[in-house]
Structures are given as C-alpha cells and as structure tokens.
Amino acid sequence: MGMVFDIRRYAIHDGPGIRTTVFLKGCPLDCWWCHNPESQSSQPELIFRENRCIGCEACVAECRNEAISFQRSAFGGQRSTANGLPPPVTNRTLCQVCGECAEVCYAEAREIAGREMTVAQVLAEIVSDIPFYDESGGGVTFSGGEPLLQREFLLELLRACKTREIHTTVDTSGFTAWPVIESIRPYTDLFLYDLKLMDDEKHRRYTGVSNALILSNLRKLSKAGQAITIRIPIVPGINDDEDNIRRTGEFLTCLPHRHPVELLPYHASADGKYSGLGKVNRLPGTVAPSGERMQMIAERLRSFGLQVK
Ligand code: SF4
Ligand code: SF4
Structure with a gap:
C-alpha cells in the first residue's frame, strides 16, 4: 500500500x-x-474550498466529531459562500479526517487529499x-x-x-x-x-x-x-x-x-x-x-x- x-x-x-x-x-x-x-x-488531509461552498449545512449534520460549525452571528459580510451565506468553520483539532463530510458535499467544496x-x-x-x-x-x-x-x-x-x-x-x-x-x-x-x-x-x-x-x-x-x-x-x-x-x-x-x-x-x-x-x-x-x-x-x-x- x-x-x-x-x-x-x-x-x-x-x-x-x-x-x-x-x-x-x-x-x-x-x-x-x-x-x-x-x-x-x-497523512490524509481535509481540504475545504470556501469559494465552492453553498452553505447547505449538510456537512455539519454529517460530522460525528462536531468539528464543523456555522458562526452566522459572527458573519460580518467579508467572507461568504457561493450563496452569500457565511462558510462553515472546521475545527481541525477535532477533525479525524474521516471524509464523511466530503461524501455529502455535493458542491465538492470538501475533499480528502490522500x-x-x-x-x-x-x-x-x-x-x-x-x-x-x-x-x-x-x-x-x-x-x-x-x-x-x-x-x-x-x-x-x-x-x-x-x-x-x-x-x-x-x-x-x-x-x-x-x-x-x-x-x-x-x-x-x-x-x-x-x-x-x-x-x-x-x-x-x-x-x-x-x-x-x-x-x-x-x-x-x-x-x-x-x-x-x-x-x-x-x-x-x-x-x-x-x-x-x-x-x-x-x-x-x-x-x-x-x-x-x-x-x-x-x-x-x-x-x-x-x-x-x-x-x-x-x-x-x-x-x-x-x-x-x-x-x-x-x-x-x-x-x-x-x-x-
Ligand atoms: S456540505 Fe459542502 S456546500 Fe454544504 S455547507 Fe458543507 S462545505 Fe458547504
Ligand atoms: S473529515 Fe470527518 S471528522 Fe473531519 S470535519 Fe469532515 S466529517 Fe468531521
């Protein structure tokens, strides 16, 4: 391997x-x-391409490690997804690089490299x-x-x-x-x-x-x-x-x-x-x-x- x-x-x-x-x-x-x-x-790594994200939140629901969150209240309009929503934030300390969020991300904003x-x-x-x-x-x-x-x-x-x-x-x-x-x-x-x-x-x-x-x-x-x-x-x-x-x-x-x-x-x-x-x-x-x-x-x-x- x-x-x-x-x-x-x-x-x-x-x-x-x-x-x-x-x-x-x-x-x-x-x-x-x-x-x-x-x-x-x-090691495998999680890549998140913010510019492709449509803010659907599917990844948040999928992550068993609660590594992904949306911080809409903190959204100041500076960064946004393709739909104008704030992008999700990934806590890489909690992330186990399982790839499940990438499986449900139809916008292909999330990907596992490796x-x-x-x-x-x-x-x-x-x-x-x-x-x-x-x-x-x-x-x-x-x-x-x-x-x-x-x-x-x-x-x-x-x-x-x-x-x-x-x-x-x-x-x-x-x-x-x-x-x-x-x-x-x-x-x-x-x-x-x-x-x-x-x-x-x-x-x-x-x-x-x-x-x-x-x-x-x-x-x-x-x-x-x-x-x-x-x-x-x-x-x-x-x-x-x-x-x-x-x-x-x-x-x-x-x-x-x-x-x-x-x-x-x-x-x-x-x-x-x-x-x-x-x-x-x-x-x-x-x-x-x-x-x-x-x-x-x-x-x-x-x-x-x-x-x-
Ligand atoms: S599943 Fe993909 S498109 Fe949807 S919020 Fe998560 S990263 Fe963005
Ligand atoms: S790779 Fe797995 S642990 Fe990491 S954010 Fe995605 S679903 Fe959560």
Missing part, C-alpha cells in the same frame, strides 16, 4: 511524451514556494494509457511530495512498469540516503532532479534542510551515467539572484556529465490550497517572474555551456 494524493493523465511537462503522473504524499522538505501543499504531510492505494490499483491506471505512451514516447512519472519517501511502494511500481516496458521517470528532491536512490536506479529511465539553492544557509532557511546530501547524491547519480534532467524553480527574491544562478551554473558544469536544465517559473496558484488546508502561505503577494526575467536567467546558465529550456 502507498499514500497517493493524485494521478494525472495526459501530462506533458513531467518528462518526454504524454505521461501519467502519480503523486505520492509526504515530503521531508518544507519549501516556502511549494505549489502542492497537500503533498507535504504523509488515499491508500495498492500497487495493483495504481498500475491499473498507468497501463490503461499504454497506447498514448507508445505513440508519443511517453510513460509514467512518479512525483510528489517526495516519491522516494515511500521507497518500497515506489520500487514495486517501478519494477512492475519496467516489466511492461513502460518508460519511467522519478521526480525527486534528492534528499534521501544514497542507497535508496541506488535501489530504484535500475528501474528508472530518467530522473527529474530538483536544484533549489546553492547557499546552504539559505537552503536550510527556505526548505528546512541542508543541500549537502542533495548535491552529493546528484554528483553520484551523474557519475553513474544516469539520465537526469535538472529542474530549477525560479522564485523571485529567493533564488533568482546572480550569485545563486552563477553558483548553480558552476556546480552543474563540474558534474561528471552534462545534463539538460529546465527552469520552472514560480506561480502563485497555490494560495487557495494553503487556506483550504488551514495552512499559511509564506509567500503572499509574490508574483511570477516575467518571461523576460526567465529568458535572462536561461541565457546566464547557457553561458556555462548548459542546455536550458
């Missing part, structure tokens, strides 16, 4: 061709710019699109969260995919013990390897962990001759400065092999997800970098002889 929070079909940005991307829940990092905050915890699935269940979804993979040179991508956090589950899935000759990609932060990476390597055709910040102190501040293990694993993976695409999220004010871009270029040109680089512009679309999970967005008001800025960063990295998209 593994904890999965989403399976997206027909993905075109997670590796070559048309892909099915399986998102595994749980991540050891805590990046400020995370655009999948529902991926961070290894469900346990067997290898066979995930595989059934993957194999159903084999004709698309064959036609487009695609396959399956395991992402997260950090997929390597569920090593046994991931390994079984990778093995099963390779048995069926499906191209496999693993999207990873690289923050794991080397033997874990080594164990999945024979069944992984391509790694999408995230590089965020070269300065260790900043890396600790903005992701919660040191980058030493990440850089060390990337060197080993490159030395092993593995196919790798480096992915760099560009977050304004955090890692888009000249010092970080220069040090990234220098590091990548010192690896045993040259690997293509993809730049991923920060986008603020996760704002609603944070509030829906009862979490705080630590980058409110941060806007996406302009296309011109992205081009400048790409050019700077190309000046190191790197292939940059």
